[in-house]
Amino acid sequence: MFGKYKPMWGEKTQLKSSYDAVIIGGGLHSLATAYYLAKEHGITDVAIIEKNYIGFGGAGRNTAIVRANQRTQYNVPLYKEALDLWPVLTKELDYNLMFNNCGNLNLMHSEAAMKAARMTICTAQYHGVESHLIDAKEAKELVPALNISEDITFPIHGAMFHPPGGIVRHDAVVWGLARGASKYGVEIHQQTEATAINTRNGKVVSVETDRGTINTSKVLISAGGYSASLINKMMGIRLPVSVLTIQAMVTQPLKPLLNHVVSSGAYHCYANQTLKGEIATGAHMDQWPNYTTQTTAHYIKHQAEALSEFLPCLRGVRFMRIWGGLADMTPDMAPIMDGNDQVEGFFFNCGWGYFGFKSCSAAGKHMAEFMANGEAPNILKPFNLKRYEEHKLMGETAALVTYTPDN
Amino acid sequence: MMTRFNQLPTLRIDPTKKVIFNYKGKSCAGSEGDTVATALYANGVRVFARSLKYHRPRGLYSLDGECSNTCMEVDGIPNVRTENTLAKQGMEVKEQNVKGSAENDMMAFIDKLDWMMPAGFYYRTMHKPASMWPVAMKQIRKAAGLGVMSPDHVTPGKFDEIFPRTDVVVIGGGPAGMQAALAAADKGVRVIIMESRPWLGGFFDYRAAEYSKGKPLYSRARELAEKVEAHPGIRVLKHTSMVGAYSNNLVTGFQIGGEGDSFTERYVEIRANAVVVAVGCIERPLIFDNNERPGVMQVACAHRLARTYGILAGEKALFSVGHDLGLEAAIDLYDLGMKIACVADIREDGQNPELLLELAKRNIPVLKGWVVTKAHGSKQVKKATIATIDGTITRDFNCNVIVASAGFTPITGPLTLAGAKLRYDSHTNFFIPETLPEKTHIAGRMTGLEDSMAIEASGTLAGIKAAMDSLACTCCGSESASEGDSEGDSKEKSSSSSCCEACDDAALKAAEEALKALPGPSRGTKLVTAPVKGRKSFICFDEDTTIKNIKQAIEMGFDVPELIKRFTSAGTGPGQGGIPGHNLPLFVAKYEALSGVPAPVRPTTVRPPLVPTLIATYAGTNHIMMKRTPMDEMQRSDGGIFRKIGVWERARYFSDDFECKAEIENVRNNVGMLDGSTLGKFRIHGPDALKALQRVYTSDMSKIKPGRVKYSAMCNDDGCVIDDGVVIKIAENDYYFTTSTGRAGQTVEWVRYHTRYDGWDFNMVNLTDSMGVINLSGPNARKVLQKITDEDVSNEAFPFSAYKEFMVKDTIPVKAMRLGFVGELSYEFHVPSSYMVSLWNMLKEAGKEFGIKNFGVEAQNVLRMEKCHIILGQESEQRTNLLDLGLGFLWDRKKTDAKTVGAVALAQAEKDQTRFRLVGFKMENNGRAPKDGSLIVDDKVRGYICTARDSFSLNEAVGMALVESHMAKIGTRLEIFEDECGDQRIYGKVVPMPFYDPDGSRMKS
Structure with a gap:
């Protein structure tokens, strides 16, 4: 009764007793790293160890927005590379990732916000990334549903328009990368939990799992929101990471209404229309650390209040689903990609907060290079852990973040 | 228009009152109480919509809105579930997602192309060559989505919100829910009962079967409803759908307003001590070929259509059911005049013999172990094929209605949202809760009970438990008697004590006994699909997902229902898991078992809102609150142009010249007045107040001299500046200080957090809202001030950086500081908010001759910039430390004992x-x-x-x-x-x- 369809990421196999590299976590950063390890560095004897199923965490819970209009010169090139990789990966993986490069419109509601936007736009333009500051009228032309009147809580002053950004089908990236990696021989072990990393003489020697011990000299933890606790538990490293629940939701599907991703910092809200026609919206984080993915009554209401103001036609649209995921926030909203330092063969990649999706391809590519060569490529060097020790935050966020316990 | 029953005692329509609305541009009449869909059905409409992907015709299926089959555009709002939306005079009803009409959709040919669209086909196509994708994407976007929303649509109606607090909330107004509400209210607690339909009664409401000798179920329903509505302890929220459940028994929902209500819809958020979930069951769809063809409907749909709305679904029906309610409906509908071709029952045995007898009396053939396998007819059912469960023998019947149902499935969403974990129960074939959230109880049909008395008894029991959960003991101090008390001294609590309501468990015991004596949960059916290949057998209607698609996904390696849901979209459409929620996990488990990998039946995740909810409804009254200063009104009347800054509204400009030339020049040449009330203002006092200040401020705060103003900064652990402001010693161990506007909300917590291990004795008061601030700046400032006070304010008596307290007109206590933020002679007056307007007016009056004028935040911004005074967030960002700003002089290196926040980082950064x-x-x-x-x-x-x-x-x-x-x-x-x-x-x-x-x-x- 089985037809012509084959398992996309290989038949389920036994866990071997050793691999050249082990990756803990079956999300996008792990899958991308495995894919590039195999494709670009010939390291194909790789096991991905995933406690649930691939794409269980942030990979399957984000709202799939991609862009390269970050704030600092360290981040912009990385995100630009990631953005440029979507069409490339679509071709390489021979899997339609459904990149809709519709552009992102980031609304500004004050003079101060316009200034902040200009700095980001200058940084983008300086690095060859298209991004423009436009006024409210121009924004309205791009998104006719916008309310640019003065009588809303945060009237729209203008916007940052970033045409090359857009939306990618996140699940497709998970499945495409899994299939791509598995074609090279990478093994994906779902429903398998890594429990410890064993070291000897400062070197990684093996990984313990609930299905047995795996000998390996290289291990990467990139398990999204769960990374920081795993790294702490397995390696005793305490990271400056707060894990917060972030929520997102979709409306019932509509015919084309929003042709761009629209977001607003003042309203804590973004909205975009998926190819299926749903308006996907979110942005809020609970302000207290927790590891649950529970949603809150307050948030969906807040979201409705915000959308009612700046996209008022959506008042006549119905929410049909809200969900939560984890965001591992660092103090400077920039990730930590480091390793092979105190313990040889131990690598980690985390702290992406809510930017983990848009960066996954480039981060995976360079982490693979890092793992293959043992030395961090230049583009990753600024993302080391040491910067926190030196009190040198990266500046990816201008404003003081408020998810520390004192707030 | 067909003739409708207008005398049935069960009717919820008023046939004497007509409701006229527009359907596709034509006038259409229904009766008051009709939903849009029932009115249309009565007018002969059978094809209500076309499906999303294949544009298959879709009709009335359940009446409860689990799928988008009857979604239409109503009054400009898309995706309205017309089957449970009441028809109103003058409504505009239109079809959606069709080219032509739902009846004749030019896109219908796509149904024949399904072979091109296996599960996840879009991931494997349209990307080669790359140039094709943008073209394809446009087409996908056009094809996707159901309704159209105009970008300038204005949603009509009034939207409101309520936040009631109650002891017990009962979700579900059926027999179990009503009994629960009555039992709880009789215990003396406050009860809210929510019911999604416009009336109480649940599945008793439309049934003519006997409840007790001579009393039909519908009479019982009305009897209970009357009692509930008359009970002073019960607040009845009818037409109110529950949509969310959160921690600590927070329940959300929305209510649809009726005639005379002040709202169209309103958001309802109920905080309850205890919850009773008695939401009953929906029918588990039967999967067979063309199982969603117009004319195929669920048992309760056909039954309610007749009994509640007075409409016979068709002339001749074939029943394919797996439950006694199906048999009951067949009998009742036959008696109402419907021809019954035959009743195919999935069950080989176990039917209620009385029902079989009644069927036999009416010569209705009953085929046990048979099931419908195919609906024939292109737009509407014309014929049905039924077969034995193994598919070996088939028979055809002509009919225009197929009443089909595989069994029941409990509505578990309200439980899982609150955190319940489900397990599959092989007796009832229900997902039932393994554990219940705290103070949550379930009752009624969802527990598998079928017997009317047992259903009611389970409600009574749950109601008593919930009441006891929320009653505080007045005799022995125990929290409740209904549950074992795990924390601490329950010694006192005697199981037989009846000293107070909370401890009196006699009623509880009686209710438990009563329930035990009645029939328990009955056996459910397991059948998932009829014996079909599944190419046109739909497991999810909204997303056009077939059984074949699910098989394809499993073969491709998607082995968890949640993943299959993502890959095939099943259960992600407008109705979410309503149709596939139970069948998908069941089918996946069965299919995987066939391939030798036995898998547990794992439910997919149900997410809020349980019922699609308008954004307008969630937004409610849509109040986003901003703070206004005491000077708000005066500044507005002076032409202030306001901006939202943080939580405040502030006057940014006082003319259309946003470069503020006039405002700036007036401060530089004459005198200006600025409302600085948004500044954070605090008093800290107590023996250890200074220690706390030393901890958070970088300067040596012990050096503050009386009568002087000390400017300093606070840093975080990275040495980055988070705040700056002034500190004044107003008395021994008593200080007054200001923070920047943005930090006002966090400062108390900041100080507490950074002194949390010290056990210091100090108190803080946030005076931000109780004090206002006026900044008077410019070369003429002293002249203005001198006019309103007798205090010596000469440069000698009140020099730069000095602090003074004095009274103005013997009435207004003023804390005055000589500051220089804008670079001119400048005073800052801190006065109680209530005096702000008076002082402002006095200054304004006094300053007239000196050319006093308002200046706003932007003018201040330029003035202080010229003076190179910083504004945090403007000349700094998150990573900017004190030294970066050239404010190193504010950092006292010697007070290491103070463990000043950020000092360590500053010492390290100094060398960087x-x-x-x-x-x-x-x-x-x-x-x-x-x-x-x-x-x-x-x-x-x-x-x-x-x-x-x-x-x-x-x-x-x-x-x-x-x-x-x-x-x-x-x-x-x-x-x-x-x-x-x-x-x-x-x-x-x-x-x-x-x-x-x-x-x-x-x-x-």
Whole structure:
């Protein structure tokens, strides 16, 4: 009764007793790293160890927005590379990732916000990334549903328009990368939990799992929101990471209404229309650390209040689903990609907060290079852990973040 | 129009009152109480919509809105579930997602192309060549989505919100829910009962079967409903759908307003001590070929259509059911005049013999172990094929209605949202809760009970338990008697005690006994699909997902229902898991078992809202609250242009000239007045107040002299500046201090957090809202002040940086400071908010002759920039430390004992040569000011412009920038990159700060 369809990421196999590299976590950063390890560095004897199923965490819970209009010169090139990789990966993986490069419109509601936007736009333009500051009228032309009147809580002053950004089908990236990696021989072990990393003489020697011990000299933890606790538990490293629940939701599907991703910092809200026609919206984080993915009554209401103001036609649209995921926030909203330092063969990649999706391809590519060569490529060097020790935050966020316990 | 029953005692329509609405441009009449869909059905409409992907015709299926089959555009709002939306006079009803009409949709040919669209086909197609994708994407977007929303649509109606607090909330107004509400209310607690239909009664409401001798179920329903509505302890929220459940028994929902209500819809958020979930069951769809063809409907749909709305679904029906309610409906519908071709029952045995007898009496053939396998007819059922469960023998029947149902499935969403974990129960074939959330009880049909008495008894029991959960004991101190008390002394609690309501468990025991004596949960059916290949057998209607698609997904390696849901979209449409929620896990488990990998039946995740909810409804009254200062009204009447700044509304400008020339010049030449009330204002007092200040402020706060103002800063652990402000010692161990506007909300917590292990004795009061601030600045400021006070305010008596307290007109207590933020002679008056208007008026009056005028936040911004006074967040960002800002003089290195927050980081950063540094700059060749936020570059980004303006005071462009420290030397040329500048650059030069009045003689004189 089985037809012509084959398992996309290989038949389920036994866990071997050793691999050249082990990756803990079956999300996008792990899958991308495995894919590039195999494709670009010939390291194909790789096991991905995933406690649930691939794409269980942030990979399957984000709202799939991609862009390269970050704030600092360290981040912009990385995100630009990631953005440029979507069409490339679509071709390489021979899997339609459904990149809709519709552009992102980031609304500004004050003079101060316009200034902040200009700095980001200058940084983008300086690095060859298209991004423009436009006024409210121009924004309205791009998104006719916008309310640019003065009588809303945060009237729209203008916007940052970033045409090359857009939306990618996140699940497709998970499945495409899994299939791509598995074609090279990478093994994906779902429903398998890594429990410890064993070291000897400062070197990684093996990984313990609930299905047995795996000998390996290289291990990467990139398990999204769960990374920081795993790294702490397995390696005793305490990271400056707060894990917060972030929520997102979709409306019932509509015919084309929003042709761009629209977001607003003042309203804590973004909205975009998926190819299926749903308006996907979110942005809020609970302000207290927790590891649950529970949603809150307050948030969906807040979201409705915000959308009612700046996209008022959506008042006549119905929410049909809200969900939560984890965001591992660092103090400077920039990730930590480091390793092979105190313990040889131990690598980690985390702290992406809510930017983990848009960066996954480039981060995976360079982490693979890092793992293959043992030395961090230049583009990753600024993302080391040491910067926190030196009190040198990266500046990816201008404003003081408020998810520390004192707030 | 067909004839409708207008005398049935079960009717919920009023046949004497007509409701006229427009359907596709034509006038259409229904009866009051009709839903749009029932009215249309009565008018002969059978095809209500077309499906999303294949444009298959869709009809009335359940009446409860689990799928989008009857979604239409109503009054400009898309995706309205017309089957449970009441018809109203003048409504505009239109079809959606069709080319032509739902009846004749030109896109219907797509149904034949399904072979091109296996599960996840879009991931494997349309991307080669790459140039094809944008074209394809356009088509996908056009094809996707159901309804159309106009970008300038205005949702009509009034939306409101309520936040009731109650002891017990009962979700579900059926027999179990009503009994629960009555039982709880009889215990003396407050009860809210929510029911999604416009009436109480649940599945008793439409049934003519006997409840007790001579009393039909519908009479019982009405009897209970009357009791509930009459009970003073029960608040009845009818037409209210529950949509969310959260921690600590927070239940959300929305209510649809009826005639005479002040709202169209309103958001309902109920905080309850205890919850009773009695939401019953929905029918588990039967999967067979064309199982969603118009004419195929669920048992309760056909039954309610007749009994509630007075409509016979068709002339001749074939029943394919797996439950006694199906048999009951067949009998009742036959008696009402419907021909019954046959009743195919999935069950080989176990039917209620009385029902079989009744069927036999009516000569209705019953085929046990048979099931419908195919609905024939292109737009509407014309014929049905039924077969034995193994598919070996088939028979055809002509009919125009197929009443089909595989069994029941409990509505578990309200439980899982609250955190219940489900397990599959092989007796009832229900997902039932393994554990229930705290103070949550379930009752009724969802527990598998079928017997009417048992259903009611389970409600009574749950109601008593919930009441006891929320009653505080008045005799022995125990929290409740209904559950074992795990925490602490329950010694006192005797199981037989009846000292108070909370402890009296006699009623509880009686209810338990009563339930035990009645029939328990009955056996459910397991059948998932009829014996079909599944190409046209739909497991999810909204997403056109077939059984075949599910098989394909499993073969491709998707082995978890949740993943299959994502890959095939099953259960992600407008109705979410309503149709596939139970069948998908069941089918996956069965299919995987066939391939030798036995898998547990794992439910997919149900997410809120349980019922699709309008954004307008969630938004409710849509109040986003902003704070206003005591001067708000006066400044507005003076022409202030306001902006939202943080939580405040502040006057940013006082004219249309956003460069604020007049405002600036008036401060520099005469005198201006600014409302500074948004500043954070605090009092800290107590023996250890100074220690706390030493901890959070970088300066040595022990050196504050009485009568002097101390400017200082707070840093975080990275040495980065989070706040600056002034501190005044108003008495021994008593200080008054200000913070920046943005930090006002967090300061108390900040100080507490950073002293949390010290056990210090101090108190803090946030005076931000109780005090207002007026800033009086300009060369004439003293003259103005002197006019309203007898206090000596001469430069000698009240010099720069001094602090004074005095009374104005013997009435207004003023805390006055000589400050110089804008670089002129300047006073800051802190007065109780209630006196602000008076003082403001006095100053305004006194200042008339000196040319006093308002100035706003932007003018202040320029004035202080010329003086190179920083505003945090403008000349700093998250990573900027005290030293970067050139404020190192505020850091006292010697007070190490104080463990000042950030001191360690500052000591480390002091040696770091690679940090940013705040510099002042002027433009080359007297050029214009660069735009704020422009970059300083060379071969890479070296910094950025914080604030720069063409200064009226200085007659040249000046500004401040954060640059890498090696560029901070006076004279360094700054290459400035503005947005859209292309290859063009403008240049500035680092100059000493401040620009205006460098020796400070103006602000000090």
